[in-house]
Amino acid sequence: DAGITQSPRYKITETGRQVTLMCHQTWSHSYMFWYRQDLGHGLRLIYYSAAADITDKGEVPDGYVVSRSKTENFPLTLESATRSQTSVYFCASSERTSGDEQYFGPGTRLTVT
């Protein structure tokens, strides 16, 4: 009954480093999403995935890479972290379509120094 989990929960990294945020869901939901939450901007969609090996850009995809080789996992990679990517990152999933109810993970707080 784990639902949707994210790791790590907190991460501090340096500018220019590569960092990967993990997201795992146990429901076999088709759709998965990555959002970032910043003060004054609310939640913004970075990338989403309709199924394994199918991904698409959201509102703010620059500087991020995603993959989805298995239905249950949806990692988000910052190839060369920048200070502007300091944020709280949330993973979410929905059962059949991106129009279904979304369920969120607990978030990863990332600080880029």
Add this chain to the structure above:
Amino acid sequence: KQEVTQIPAALSVPEGENLVLNCSFTDSAIYNLQWFRQDPGKGLTSLLLIQSSQREQTSGRLNASLDKSSGRSTLYIAASQPGDSATYLCAVNRWRVGTYKYIFGTGTRLKVLA
């Protein structure tokens, strides 16, 4: 472009009061609208989902209404309790070229005083 606004940004009320949180959106062509609760340092918890064909949804002390024509949704909380203190977010799900995307408001931060 769909814009979602939540007013007020913050609200403080005494325990027991009934209250209404507002969510406005600019494009009425929505698929559904979802209300979330977010506690400090935590993820989002889904409260209610209203399909575009529905007028309202209820769960316990919560009632959400939807008026697409006026671009508004309200979340009504009855008999508020200190445990209701959190940030409440609405998200509008719009259809665009065969897919759906949620657009989030920036939230209303609610504090219920004991």
